[in-house]
Amino acid sequence: MKNRAFISELHDIGKLVDRQALDKLGIKISGHAFQNFDFSLIGISRPSSPGWYSQYLEDDNLKPPDKDLLNSSEAATLIPEPKVRADVLLTKIADGISASITRLELLGKHVQRGQIGEGLYKIWNPEFYQKQEKHWAAFADVPSLKKMFQYIDSCEDYRDFFSDFWDYLVLTPEDKKAPGNIVSLLAHLELVGKVYRILKKHAFLQSKDNQHSLIYNSQPIKSVREACGHIDPTQQAGKWIFRTVFCDIGFPQSFSRLQDLNVFKKRADLIRTFSESEDTKDYVLFFTDDFLCLFIPKEGELKIRDLLRPFIENGFTIDYKEMEAELNLLTSSMERAYRGFHSLASNRHLKLYYKRATFNFLEELPSQLCDSCQIRQGKERVKEQIRECLCNICHSIREMGEPARKYAEWEEKGLRAAWMKITLNQAGLPEILHKLFDKYVDCSPAMQQVSSNDKTILKESFRPLALQMDFVKDYKSLLQTFNKRIYEIKDDEGNPFFTKETFLYPIDGYNEFGIFKVHSNKNLLKVIDVFTGLLEEYFPECIEDSPIKLALSVAHVKYPYHEHWRFLSKPKDALNIQRTTAKLTLSIKQYKSLRGKIGQKNVRLSHFLHRLVQIQTKTHSDRTVMLEVYDKNNRRNFPAILELLEEGLTPQQILDYYRLIHEEEVYA
């Protein structure tokens, strides 16, 4: 056997093969694994690298979850090397827990699936594949198929596999049959690879009296079932307990100087380093600039405080929720799984904790607290005749540089600025994905032939983790495109509406956060329009219930930074606008209705809206408001108001929107 690394990601390389195309060329292939393939058909010999043996994951002899993959004669015959058998077993475990739909055949019942689809179906963007110019298949003829086997033999690093086949992996679904065709093969393989490497890192192969076992946390296993347990939570328990953890990386600082914004850079740098470092990268399933999703062993094996030490030492606070469970029970829909599990009579292990990791607070501090973070001992520092009491961490953040220097120079009379933040609500994302998945299963033509009973089973077996990875990738693309599109907006004369001078991204690479000049309401509306346009482009199915939110806080340039941030950091709906006079929150649908129906400045309309708000405040009665709107004259004069109220908007929201778009003179 060649001395190469075992690459677990290669186990699904066969999913990039267009079997129908090869069938037409006389090459019969059954399934996506090639362990039984007749290599003489294409005139080459069977590959022999360790990675090749990942093809045996699907072998009928090794498929039963209770099969001893380390010692059984079938396993030893097919995969001679015990170390490789251990790799295959770990890959099989990783593959099972990474699937977006639980392997239902393991429940012992046949569940019908939908039709085979062409390419990836994104449940938040159904037209995605149709808009692509490329075909999903990387191997559709004999020469390319030969190359695939050569690739299996020669590939030395999973990262090469991802970069060499990236274009195909993002278009190919993990499972071609609906409803499994919703996760990209890339996300599935990234997940399998990471889980496999973490399992391998924390387990070791023990050989005694010619019997082999894999041991993690003093728990020896030989089969998938022994490690993961039965997929039915009321049956056999699994021995291996791991954790999925959602970490919100926060900071205690309140912004009083522009230099305090450096904390974003510090956080983003730490997250990036953590997610790319050889020691820790595989624990990170996906991340954004303020969030990490981790897959880690039990606390006894790896203390979360030790793992997150770089963040804690730099003054960050990590609010995390942690699901600790047997591998087959582990999921990212934590609350849903917890409630489901505890409604059953089961003794198996599934725990859910909400915790915080932060630096160790002293019981008492005798003197000054740091002015910025308020939680560490400060030291008086004088800069440019300003005395401040800062701790070392906050001081070092101040010393990192001068972000948004241009903002400090905005001194035009009467100018206002908008602070902008785009946020992905990670906590709510799994639930939104569940809803989209349910809709797909219930309404897709590809699922028409499936019985309602089987649909219910499929919905219950959905696990959104890999899908979250795909979603976050699209979210990051949206942010990059937003950054680009902002500077592509043109004014009436064809000149750029925003320039690098008037729309700032204070922290390089941190695309969620920007500051721009507000000369008139047009600036705000342009930004909102770019955002809503991109949501429709990337996440059209999320328009009604968007986990991605835009917040804008508009005020004069000297407005307290921490008050901007307080508003930006807690967005309520898809669109959130704070001005000194009012706060407005809207869904995308509401915004579009208002945009379409409230147009020209109209003093009578303004008076009418004020009257409605007054009635609402005084009577707290929607009915009284509606009586006023239904008045014959009002209906005739303001037909749009009735329509907007019927769409669920409140008089206050309509009035605030009206003010927002007609306040030019205030900013001028």
Next chain:
Amino acid sequence: MHKMDMTFLLLELRTQTVAVGERVKGGTFRPCVETIPTSTLKGSFRDHFGLQNVKAIGFFRKDTYEKAVFTYSPFDALLKTSKLPISLEYLKPKQGFSMVIADIYVVKDEASEKLVKALPAEVSIGALKSKGFGRCEIKHVGEVKPALKVGYLKGRLLEEESESFGIVEIIKACHGYLFYPTSQVSGMYKKALFEGSIIKGPEILIDEVYEYD
């Protein structure tokens, strides 16, 4: 529901304007909190009634107040100069209410018995007392025997006093510091539990129920 073997005295506080400051320095804007931390009440009861160790926590009734901003320019009497203007957030009665109302829960013990005897009374809490902020009427309403619950803490209290407040378990601690007055002119900062902490304790301290491990 399991009732705790613990009694709190319930007081009602009424005020027209109050600004219990979030401790933010270095800026020109001072936000206010919407609960009354134990340290604020401890200091107030000590100043007004000479009671050293009253353990009490308060919550403004959400439907009675709204936030507003007051801008003023502090004057340095020593240097006879004005400082940069500061905007201070405060609570004022919501439309339809004449007063901001808060419920104050006092741990029933020797000190609180003395406190009740002194009520009704007028006390001051929070910032800008010299400008008329924080003048409160406070009266004794009754006693409460709360049930034990698990959920998110809705106020701020010193961690060392958590047991006195009937907290039997801290599941998630969100720490911060509260100023602990040691005399009328001095004090120190002590470790405290802030909003967002998850505790097992009396329901009066709990905002939203937590149902996990």
